[in-house]
Amino acid sequence: MLALAADISLRMAAAAAAVGLVLVLLRVRSGAARHAAWSAVLVAMLTMPVLTAVVPEVHVPVPPALALNFTDRLGDLDAHQMSESLTVTRLASVPAPPASGGAVPVAAAASIAPAVDWRAVGVAVYLAGLLFFLVRIAGGWLLARRLVAGATRVHCGTRAAVFESGAVSMPLSTGILAPCVVLPPGWRDWPDDKRDAVLAHEQAHIRRRDMLVALLAQVNRAIFWFHPLAWWLQRTLAVAAEHACDETAARIVGHPRRYAQVLIDMAEAVQRRGHRVSWQMIGVDGSALLGARIDRLLNGDATARMSGTRRAGVAAGCAAALVLAVACRQQIAAEALRPDPEIQKQIDSNNARAERHRAAVAMSAADAAAMEKSLEANPDDIDARESLIIFYDQAGKVSWEEKLAGMRRHALWRIAHLPETDLWIPNLSKRYDPGGYAQAKQLWMQHAARPDVTAKTLGRAAAFLSVSDKHEAEQLLLRAREMEPDGVWAARLGDLYGRAIAAAADPRSGDDDAAAAQADFAVHAQRTLDASNDANVLVPAGYVLVRRVTRTPGDIDPQSIGRRYLERALALDPQNVRARSAVAEQAYGQRWRDIGARLRAGGARDAFNEFSDTTYAAISALPEVDRLFYLPGAASGAYMRAENIEYTSRQKPEAERGEAEKRAAAGFARARQLATDAVSLAKRHPQDASELATLYNAHTVLGVLALRDGDVETAVDHMRAAADASVSGDAKYRHQFGLQWRLAEYLLRAGERDSVAAYLEKSAERFPVDRDRLLKDAAQIRAGVMPLSYQYAEARR
Numbered sequence: 001m002l003a004l005a006a007d008i009s010l011r012m013a014a015a016a017a018a019v020g021l022v023l024v025l026l027r028v029r030s031g032a033a034r035h036a037a038w039s040a041v042l043v044a045m046l047t048m049p050v051l052t053a054v055v056p057e058v059h060v061p062v063p064p065a066l067a068l069n070f071t072d073r074l075g076d077l078d079a080h081q082m083s084e085s086l087t088v089t090r091l092a093s094v095p096a097p098p099a100s101g102g103a104v105p106v107a108a109a110a111s112i113a114p115a116v117d118w119r120a121v122g123v124a125v126y127l128a129g130l131l132f133f134l135v136r137i138a139g140g141w142l143l144a145r146r147l148v149a150g151a152t153r154v155h156c157g158t159r160a161a162v163f164e165s166g167a168v169s170m171p172l173s174t175g176i177l178a179p180c181v182v183l184p185p186g187w188r189d190w191p192d193d194k195r196d197a198v199l200a201h202e203q204a205h206i207r208r209r210d211m212l213v214a215l216l217a218q219v220n221r222a223i224f225w226f227h228p229l230a231w232w233l234q235r236t237l238a239v240a241a242e243h244a245c246d247e248t249a250a251r252i253v254g255h256p257r258r259y260a261q262v263l264i265d266m267a268e269a270v271q272r273r274g275h276r277v278s279w280q281m282i283g284v285d286g287s288a289l290l291g292a293r294i295d296r297l298l299n300g301d302a303t304a305r306m307s308g309t310r311r312a313g314v315a316a317g318c319a320a321a322l323v324l325a326v327a328c329r330q331q332i333a334a335e336a337l338r339p340d341p342e343i344q345k346q347i348d349s350n351n352a353r354a355e356r357h358r359a360a361v362a363m364s365a366a367d368a369a370a371m372e373k374s375l376e377a378n379p380d381d382i383d384a385r386e387s388l389i390i391f392y393d394q395a396g397k398v399s400w401e402e403k404l405a406g407m408r409r410h411a412l413w414r415i416a417h418l419p420e421t422d423l424w425i426p427n428l429s430k431r432y433d434p435g436g437y438a439q440a441k442q443l444w445m446q447h448a449a450r451p452d453v454t455a456k457t458l459g460r461a462a463a464f465l466s467v468s469d470k471h472e473a474e475q476l477l478l479r480a481r482e483m484e485p486d487g488v489w490a491a492r493l494g495d496l497y498g499r500a501i502a503a504a505a506d507p508r509s510g511d512d513d514a515a516a517a518q519a520d521f522a523v524h525a526q527r528t529l530d531a532s533n534d535a536n537v538l539v540p541a542g543y544v545l546v547r548r549v550t551r552t553p554g555d556i557d558p559q560s561i562g563r564r565y566l567e568r569a570l571a572l573d574p575q576n577v578r579a580r581s582a583v584a585e586q587a588y589g590q591r592w593r594d595i596g597a598r599l600r601a602g603g604a605r606d607a608f609n610e611f612s613d614t615t616y617a618a619i620s621a622l623p624e625v626d627r628l629f630y631l632p633g634a635a636s637g638a639y640m641r642a643e644n645i646e647y648t649s650r651q652k653p654e655a656e657r658g659e660a661e662k663r664a665a666a667g668f669a670r671a672r673q674l675a676t677d678a679v680s681l682a683k684r685h686p687q688d689a690s691e692l693a694t695l696y697n698a699h700t701v702l703g704v705l706a707l708r709d710g711d712v713e714t715a716v717d718h719m720r721a722a723a724d725a726s727v728s729g730d731a732k733y734r735h736q737f738g739l740q741w742r743l744a745e746y747l748l749r750a751g752e753r754d755s756v757a758a759y760l761e762k763s764a765e766r767f768p769v770d771r772d773r774l775l776k777d778a779a780q781i782r783a784g785v786m787p788l789s790y791q792y793a794e795a796r797r
Contacts, residue, residue, distance in 0.1 A: 008049070019037055022317035028306070046216065046219070136222075176215065181203070183198075213241065343791050371384050389410045392406035415440055462496075498543070562586070580730075584732075595630050619674070635671045635674035668708065675698040678695075678697075690727060690728045706718060744790075
């Protein structure tokens with residue numbers, strides 16, 4: 001409420017200033033024209049909430065330092081929020097009870113009283129003022145009705161009803177639905193020209209509906225009693241109405257000076273009586289600045305006429321001022337999101353390492369020899385040692401023997417001196433460098449045998465041995481888990497078991513030098529998992545196995561085994577998000593591949609990359625429930641392929657670039673069509689659409705496409721529609737963020753902070769598997785800090 005009133009107050013102050021400027025610049029002296037202009041301002045002030053919803057918006061860029069955010073500053077709260085705020089205030093101020101259970105001390109009891117809620121006080125004061133002025137208006141109208149009811153009807157040959165009352169000392173007009181004129185006693189003794197002037201003035205009020213405008217001005221003052229403009233408008237409209245009626249009466253009388261004398265007579269009559277009835281009535285007595293009215297009559301302003309061109313100019317100028325006041329919306333220029341210092345350190349470190357990597361690969365054999373020599377004098381130069389490892393691993397500028405010897409030398413130094421380092425230590429191959437591998441294994445086992453060995457060192461040793469000595473690696477991980485039961489070691493064990501079973505199913509995919517030993521450990525791993533009731537081990541093993549999508553030459557089916565482990569993990573721990581996610585991902589992938597096979601059978605495969613009508617027809621021929629499943633993914637895939645074609649076309653010759661751009665445009669058009677079809681189909685099958693997250697994914701695609709068209713507003717609408725879409729069943733446990741994050745990233749660059757943060761927060765509610773990351777990103781954005789993935793994306797740009 002307070003925020004709305006403050007926003008209207010600011011808009012109308014600007015509108016009134018603009019209308020006043022138009023009247024001054026165009027030298028408008030006509031009372032009727034000025035009354036019409038200020039009446040328009042009055043109506044706009046009363047109907048501003050409706051007008052702002054109807055009139056198209058005009059965004060005005062505003063620096064953040066100058067922006068006015070009434071919602072933030074005045075804190076409009078709904079009833080639930082206010083109750084919650086007061087509850088938190090009370091709870092925060094209540095001290096813990098005494099241990100003895102005695103009474104709370106007086107000082108402590110005083111702290112229980114909630115702090116003053118100034119928002120509630122402000123609302124109460126405003127409502128009190130509103131009530132006072134509304135009662136005052138009602139009292140005035142009641143008084144006016146009683147006056148007319150007690151008056152005597154007379155006939156003066158006018159269209160409007162005329163009454164005579166001893167309660168008034170001068171002529172008055174009153175009434176909205178049945179307006180009338182009230183004359184004082186003795187009016188029959190007035191000269192004819194005086195009577196004609198008075199009746200002309202009062203009938204002008206009635207004809208112009210000035211009483212209605214006066215009532216609206218009073219209601220406006222009651223609503224905006226705190227705003228000087230509301231008081232000023234009421235007074236200015238009253239004055240302008242008198243001026244307009246003076247103009248009419250002066251023209252009818254034909255003698256401005258005589259009419260001025262009539263005004264003086266009316267003022268003297270009021271002075272003699274000592275009072276006048278003014279509430280809800282309009283009179284000729286001179287209540288609106290008598291001196292100014294007489295001056296206008298004497299200097300000719302009351303009889304001057306405006307040309308049609310000037311009237312049109314005034315109307316256009318005032319209308320433009322009011323429309324701008326209604327349409328303008330402050331578009332706060334968002335300050336750039338600040339980089340997270342910790343993330344920036346990582347980025348800077350990665351950039352430095354990437355630069356060292358490039359320099360290491362570019363080194364010559366002579367450069368490497370010189371660096372080796374310097375390393376003898378300074379063996380703790382980690383950067384130099386890493387550069388040499390990269391050189392021997394990738395450069396290909398030395399002999400095979402030199403390569404193996406160099407890798408071995410620096411890998412062994414790192415194992416010996418930095419066993420817990422997070423730096424890359426190359427795995428010396430048991431097949432290609434058995435001597436180096438044996439030395440490295442001996443060093444790791446020596447570290448593992450130390451009484452003060454840490455779980456991290458055991459984990460590092462296990463990682464080295466997991467390629468060729470899985471049994472030893474398993475024992476090291478078991479020891480690490482005993483040392484840190486809540487650590488990552490159960491997951492590491494599950495991963496080790498899962499990879500061994502998967503590699504045994506398809507030896508071509510493994511990196512083990514000893515296939516027989518690996519097969520032996522795979523049997524052991526499967527027996528261990530079959531007997532395990534530890535969900536923390538079963539889930540990573542199952543996750544590794546269900547992600548094996550290639551056909552294996554043996555009899556082992558990794559996906560079936562993995563699903564069995566995941567289902568048992570869910571039976572042990574129904575709330576295990578990673579297990580549910582892996583099951584959902586496996587089911588999704590299998591269904592996607594099955595539908596893809598049916599499409600390829602229909603001849604769609606070869607044409608797919610061309611975004612052809614053949615493929616679209618094949619998709620359209622699918623059963624509707626399969627289309628609900630397939631369309632959003634197909635739309636996303638079409639968009640990504642089109643974007644890749646567009647990106648790679650930049651490096652192509654001019655002739656090829658044009659053809660590539662056409663293909664990309666066809667891909668974007670097809671993505672839009674597929675996503676639009678998904679939205680339409682979801683309306684017919686809302687429950688199925690919810691279980692497949694159809695609307696969430698389809699609106700994401702449409703949002704990114706809207707951004708390509710430069711339509712940020714539509715993109716935000718699609719993002720909000722995605723966030724509001726119903727998601728249920730297994731869809732909640734599938735990782736949705738791919739193209740979805742791209743939409744958020746692009747909108748962040750467009751300055752959409754609050755909407756993106758809200759989108760991430762609502763997405764976190766729908767997808768537990770990504771909940772923590774999404775909430776953290778949203779919190780970063782609301783704090784004005786770049787989220788991790790966005791900061792990395794900006795660094796790549």
